[in-house]
Amino acid sequence: MQSETLKNSAAPKKITIMTPAFNEEAGIEDCYLAVKEFFSAELPEYEYEHLFIDNCSQDNTVNILKKIAQQDKRVKIIVNSRNFGPNNSPYHAILESSGDAVIPVLADLQTPVLTIKKFIELWESGYDMVLGIRVKMSEPAWLQIFRNFYYKLMSKLSPIEHYYGFIGFGLFDAKTVKVMRGLINPNPYFRRIISEIGFEKAFVEYEQPLRKHGKSRLSLYDLIDYAILGVVSCSTAPLRAMTIIGFGVSIICFFAGLIYLFLKLLYWDSFRLGSAPLIIGMFFIAAIQIFCLGLIGEYVGLIFDHARNRPLVIEKERINF
Template sequence: MKTLSLVTPCYNEEAGIAECYEACRKIMSELPGYAYEHVFIDNCSQDRTVAILKEIAARDKRVKIIVNARNFGPARSPHHAMLEVNGDAVIPVVADLQTPPALIPEMVRAWEDGYKIVVAVRENAGAGSPPIALARKIFYSLIRKISKVEQIANYMGYGLYDRRVMDVMRTLYEPDPYFRGLVPEIGFERKVVTYHQPDRMHGSSKHSLFDLIDFALMGITTFSKAPMRLMTVTGFVAACLSFVFGFLYLVAKVLFWSSIPFGIAPILIAVFMLGSVQLLALGLLGEYVGVLLQYARRFPLVVEKERVNFD
């Protein structure tokens, strides 16, 4: 009998975590012929999330819990849990049920048809506040153009991943994993299914604006060298323009000595232009150096405080 591993990351989800468990349990009960485990990884919640999960785990041994020693961020924690499970396929499900468990049977059928990866893409990606929706659209358009690896628009990581895919993931060392980029990077047969993302039933998003910006920069710096090369080209073009304008200014001054004042305006314009280019280049260079530092430290994805129902 094949085993499906459901993985749910948690952070202050006391209002809806029991509902998430029940929704997944109901869907899995409608899939005869499959065993399953539901692994919850808690990112050091400050409410009763862990206590509620322990009550559930006490009566259902298919529920397993990993409790982190601190909050390790929204990318590292779920990735760690997905690497720790042993199912024939792994399915991440978020605690607020915005990745509807009702899609699981369709993904399992595609998996049984031979697809190693089934990715779920949101149909209503434009939902939410207009500025965030616009920023998301621009980001996906940008990263698809500058990345050498195909990037899937409106794909947030929800899907089904065969054991072979996860075995490859385990061989990689990704200190800040950009999972939605790693999936197309690995390859394998892939099927795309669509879903309508429901409204959040409890609480609010745990992703701050900083988290979204961090995700975007992580994706760009991990899967593209284009920003660095753009800065190289920009620096070369700026140097050429500075030389040309400087030469033209010198010629004009020699030919029209008395009518063209020296002034400081051209100097200030050149200094501000070149200074801004240098600051932008240094910022991008710092992002790439930061990525290299993370790889060099070899710090674990998370530090676990406790495990429940893991034999």
């Protein structure tokens, strides 16, 4: 009887919903209401907090969040002192979560809130992570081709597994967050970190709904930057490839030089080398050198970020903590 009483009096589990925001004034309140109504209707037995981190929005997003936070103490807000990029800001918020599990939800609700129920069911059955796998979305054909190529490339280059369609939406147990706090990641690549941590994982497929308000804040440069970060964070294979390519090109150049030398010696008067082969060869080798230097620069930049050891973000203010 006593044990049953203790069980019944145990505190309910707490879920942290984390939402990054940048110029989301048109839809940020809809996101808050969607989460609130979902927990009230579907998961009333759980406590929850809704943690918003604003990446220095230039519109009215912060003021809207502050009004919401005045009325609902479950809403917590972190306001960054400047824009620290789409990687650092949400990662910092995950580390600041206090729930038994944390679930990132996008402000534009393209990560469907209803999927959270399935996440929690799998979590309660013993999984430490539940990863949302996006199986359908509306995007240009060229971008889909690029994504497919990128995931195939990463699966070849990286020694750790990459999950096609995983963009960060999922449920992560508090012990996963604890491990993340112990890692030094001044420029975190979240998908790699999740793969490296391991633990028991379950997968839930979902279709990404259309964005209701505005347009995505991620530019083509942001997508390319994140792709390059993924490559240099996950694998040293490009560096090894540079060594192999350099050795291969040197062998080709050596034999090409020998062939030209023999032909010139055999046909001294009739064989004319001309400038075209020299120019083509010079530009070919120069292009390889420039590419290799750029690739080395990406790795040096990553090392530089680690050496500076700066914080993920600098907070301007906190509300309801």
